[in-house]
Amino acid sequence: MLLKTNIKKDLYNMIKKLPFNKFYKLFNSISFLLILLSIFLLIFKGLNFGVDFKGGTLIELRATDKSMTVTNIRDSLNQINLGDVSVKKFGKDNDYLIKFEKKDFNNPNFINEIKTKLSSSLGDAFEFRRVENVGPKVSSELLRSGIIAICLSLATMLIYIWIRFEWQFSLGAIAALFHDVIVTLGVFSLFSLEINLSIVAAVLTIVGYSMNDTVVIFDRVRENLKKYSDIKIFDLTNISINETLSRTIITSLTTLLALFSIFSFGGEILKGFSLAMILGVFFGTYSSIYIANPILVFLRVSQKTILKEDKD
């Protein structure tokens, strides 16, 4: 008897501990708005696709003296009639990224011609460190398989959670995932950050990570549902979130530590990837708490939902 009151007291404290559930409505509206905003951005502003998905040529150039600037590289390239040339600084002071949509794809000397042109107007103090050339057919295939991969991963998670839990949980998890993917892409659209193959990899990893986070809380919700029949799902989710909170924070922190390390020291090529992942970890952690769980509340998950599963 004493033990039981103790547990009740603990639980009471737990509910009071951090009242996440009080803000379900507020954050739900914010999430909803964010998703709408992201979809709006994706439709009207679109994504800044890199050569992987748009086709064209990318050249990473390193200047070995200081005489080169973005302007004179661009001017000299504009003389060759390459169409829309973009020249940007890339990481270190003397590295540049040149991008354009190339026309005569089958000329094997194309890159050499550009090199010759550049050295005739700017001197020999540079080298091409990386050249990527993606034809229109390949880029559209890469884009298609990227989209399929993301959709497939969402579908797989939906089914997995359905098998491991109940459809209500699966719906909550998938809504959280959808939010993470859409909002991350929304941020990429807003700041015109480049989408390339590694961003697709990042998005899929975000799907895995966000799912991981959601599953841990759901696992606790299910356990608590079995334990307490008299606590409403509204409070039960809050207890579960609080019980797993320190784990959520610690794991997000260690993952972020690793990601910040890739972002700061892993070189320019991994910047976009690690940035997408950092965003994804934030959104994933947030959505596990404020999207996945409120949906359980909304769908009136109760002990019956779980017991029905046991009966089957």
Added chain:
Amino acid sequence: MLYFSKIRIFLITFFTLVFVYIFLSNFIKSDDYIFSKKINLGLDLQGGSYLLLEIDNSPVITQKLQNSIPTFKKYFKEKNINLRNFKIIEDEFLAFEVDDDKISQVSEILQDKEDNIINQYYPRYKSHKFDFLLERNLFKLNFSKYGLVEIKNSSQDQALETIRRRVDEIGTNEPSILKRGNDRIVVELPGLDDPSRIKNLLGKTANLTFRFIIQGSEETFGSEMLEIEDDSEEALVSKRIILSGDNLIDANPSMDSQTNETVVSFTLDRVGAKRFGKATSTGIGKRLAIVLDGKVISAPVIRDAIVSGSGQISGGFTFQEATDLALLLRAGALPAPLNIIEERSVGPDLGQDSINAGIIALAIGFLLVIFFMIIKYKIFGLIANVALILNLFLLVGILTLFEATLTLPGIAGIILTVGMAVDANVLIFERIKEELLGEKNLLIAFDSGYEKSKTAVLDANITTLLAAIILFFMGSGPVKGFSVTLAVGIFTTLFSVYFIARLLTSIYVTKNKHKERLI
């Protein structure tokens, strides 16, 4: 969950040590079979070129249709059926007409499934080589879906061989040449950061023919107008082929001692020598066009009969051009033109920079996580860290054992694994803390902490694994390397958490079971 039998302890230790050793073999020279393995570096880390080539099969298809005309004529003639007005329509259809009373006989022959020599039947595809349409007495044949597959497969096989010979001739370091789909070929050339020469060589079909130039200015059925290279002129060239590149057994660049010009000298096989001798003896005074890929590269006047079976091609070549032409002739012609549809080249110093950056990021990420865990969990943080370090050894060890390819995103996958691997231990430790709230017996609390967190740990890892598997099948190139490290990382993480960390925890807890506030 805390009990380990002696045999298990032994197995865990043994297994771990083996992989630590394999991990270390990356840095040690050894002649041993297993332990001399090294992890493969992807092109983005060691520098090199990746080319994706697509075979343009349309000329092959037209050619095959053209070639089948005599076969059709001969076959039906033997059956007393006269086929008329052969035509190739839109490079896709072979059309001919038959007498009205023979229509049904011809269609029966075309639809025959047993030993059909004229329209081969593939039982495994349940399809003929040709599909056909009948418009009154006009037959229109085109290759069926599977007929096309057969053509594509065979031209891909041939192209692969020719490409391999050409690339081998250049002598690059361990090239990898692989088929993709049925009309593409991937060429990976480690260490080669400027692929323009290879691209030049692969861009040429190298279809060489020797034919007579004939007088006149109008194309006829047996002749065609061809451009003369390095010249605005055109020449009328006979379609009859005296010799083709297939008759060449050797070709080398050399210097003509009389003109001091760089030429390509070639040697013909027996059949070729005979034919060449005959043609040159009857054709003295005529011009012989040497046609490469539809262009006349030179058209010397025949002065003497050449019976020695060797000769020279001159065409105002530079030495490099002569070398490349000789190489192409030695390696043989491609069955169809190739298009380079994707190209990625990384210079060796960018590769090295990426490796350095990756290692620094890994070291820093690793240290940050290790410090964090020690501050947060003290002695258990130390245990988690030992598991984490061994996890890294296991991960790289397994990648080494399978000679997996490590790419830059792959390194990112390893760093990410470091960040996410502690998750399992965190889940378990947090659960143990909770269990300790209601349970005084340390051993029981630890045991149920491990037990109750199991489903969450497994589910959490399986979801990441699923994402990695999808990425492996859908991703390409370096991204594939990321999915491999991520997936292998999950297995090594589970091993290090449930065997190494749990073993260490068990030893520590059993020794200190009477202490308060252990975690």
